[in-house]
Amino acid sequence: MEREILRLGWRTDKETRVVSAGDLRGFCRDCGSRRVFLVADARVMSLHSQAVLRGVGDRLLGTFVMEASEKLKTPRTLQALWSELHRAGVSRNDIVLAVGGGIVLDVGAFAASTWMRGVRLVLAPTTLLAQVDACLGGKTAVNVGGVRNQAGTFYPADLVWICAEILTTLPEREYRCGCGEILKTAILSGSAELQEIAGGLPLPGRERTEWSRRAASACLAFKAGIVEADPEEKSDRILLNLGHTLGHALESATGFGLNHGEAVSLGILASSIMARRLGAPAGFTEEVLSCLCGLGLPVRLPRRITGLSRFLRRDKKARPEGTTWILPFGWGDCRPTLLSPDAEGELVAGALEEIS
Ligand SMILES: NC(=O)c1ccc[n+]([C@@H]2O[C@H](COP(=O)([O-])OP(=O)(O)OC[C@H]3O[C@@H](n4cnc5c(N)ncnc54)[C@H](O)[C@@H]3O)[C@@H](O)[C@H]2O)c1
Structure with missing residues (x-):
């Protein structure tokens, strides 16, 4: 087949x-x-x-x-x-x-x-x-x-x-890591199908295999539209970094103690809190939290994280005037947002405090 x-x-x-x-x-x-x-x-x-x-x-x-x-x-x-x-x-x-x-x-x-x-x-x-x-x-x-x-x-x-x-x-932990990227795509696309897929991971077996097949088709179709239009990340492709700016820094700061998918999940949650602090509806963060729990992904930092700002400065999107974060204001409403180093420091610290 x-x-x-x-x-x-x-x-x-x-x-x-x-x-x-x-x-x-x-x-x-x-x-x-x-x-x-x-x-x-x-x-x-x-x-x-x-x-x-x-x-x-x-x-x-x-x-x-x-x-x-x-x-x-x-x-x-x-x-x-x-x-x-x-x-x-x-x-x-x-x-x-x-x-x-x-x-x-x-x-x-x-x-x-x-x-x-x-x-x-x-x-x-x-x-x-x-x-x-x-x-x-x-x-x-x-x-x-x-x-x-x-x-x-x-x-x-x-x-x-x-x-x-x-x-x-x-392994189950690795399976769940993939769910973080599915949730990312569901938020970016605002697609009802992906929202339903991100609503929960079926138990191992035939139903899960079918669920994975559907998830791959839907996620790749959305990603294809973005990368075909902007293959080298000169404009809209930057949206695909939702959850990754913080996610990558968390992976590095924990010495890769968090897997990529787990770090991205925490990055998505923290970005939704940062968006809420900039005016996004509080209910959206609750919805993200509920999806992450349903998918068995972490919603709390594993321990106190130090040295994060060093890794945030190494992000490929970091410029002297600040870094462009992708902040989710709702399903299908993610906004590239330039944050000065001071604004970034304050928003990231506030978000991490909430998920500690
Ligand atoms: N190029 C891109 O666009 C892109 C996008 C997202 C992530 N990434 C990169 O992907 C990496 C994370 O990859 P990942 O999460 O797929 O996992 P991984 O490559 O880290 O593998 C995870 C674990 O699963 C095991 N494994 C793999 N397939 C298996 C199978 N079928 N059965 C049993 N065990 C299996 C591996 O041996 C490993 O232990 C990161 O380095 C990230 O930067 C790249």
């Missing part, structure tokens, strides 16, 4: 096809006679190597297996991967296939974008977060000096292969 759910055109001659499928078998079908270099998540390979390798077949040129850890999403890992691409003799005609969650996709895509100045890229996201968000949009990244996504490129995949069934082995 394979279905093309999206086809995006980019300003270059590139196109991204997004396919939803029941297994991994077909993900190299479009590869023709091209050879494939596999970049894969170690955990996924320990659970699904047979399916992955069967999908690649005899095209396999080489494999780079990595642990999905923010501490390894670094230039050093990228360099090790380049060395393996060299050793395997990967050429311009070959394909880099990345199989894993957002960490492995970000690193694999970065390598594909820079190897021989760009080779074909296929992504098979294996976490809910990666299926509803990270697999689409062309951002690649590594962390530098413990700061999130400091180096990266824009490089859309040629094919994204989404198999909701692979999520059955995903």
Whole structure:
């Protein structure tokens, strides 16, 4: 059961096809006679190597297996991967296939974008977060000096292969992390369907698999509209940063003790409190809180956080005059808001106080 759910055109001659499928078998079908270099998540390979390798077949040129850890999403890992691409003799005609969650996709895509100045890229996201968000949009990244996504490129995949069934082995905590990005998209889009999806995560089983499939289709359709119009984040794409300005700083300040999805969820809640302090209806923050509780996501900081302002200053949107925050004033009403360092300090401190 394979279905093309999206086809995006980019300003270059590139196109991204997004396919939803029941297994991994077909993900190299479009590869023709091209050879494939596999970049894969170690955990996924320990659970699904047979399916992955069967999908690649005899095209396999080489494999780079990595642990999905923010501490390894670094230039050093990228360099090790380049060395393996060299050793395997990967050429311009070959394909880099990345199989894993957002960490492995970000690193694999970065390598594909820079190897021989760009080779074909296929992504098979294996976490809910990666299926509803990270697999689409062309951002690649590594962390530098413990700061999130400091180096990266824009490089859309040629094919994204989404198999909701692979999520059955995903740990519950990781599943819930993906729900944070679903709530983000529900708020940004104001879509009734996404609001209903973000209303609660079904128990593991067939109903949850169907729910994930619907969530991925709806979230990616919304994201596609934004990134197609603004691929390099010169205008509206900035909206997709809802919850991320604070989320990234929280991840770094906790030494990655919070997962990306958990940090973004707290970032969304704190941003809704900041918006409320600037005039948004109080009832909206309550609705965000209730969704986060329903999805089993954190609504309180795990501990006292120090050193946050250092990481906020490192945000890619930070300028000397201030940082543009995306503040949610209601469903479908998110506003880019420039906050001076003083205003930001006061609003962030107030919001964090409320969720401590
Ligand atoms: N490029 C983008 O547009 C974009 C967007 C959002 C997030 N991201 C990045 O994504 C990263 C977070 O990624 P993530 O939350 O997808 O998770 P992850 O890559 O950190 O993986 C989470 C955990 O799940 C395991 N795992 C993955 N798939 C599994 C499966 N099917 N079964 C069992 N275990 C599995 C991994 O081994 C890991 O332990 C962050 O680095 C973030 O910056 C990128």
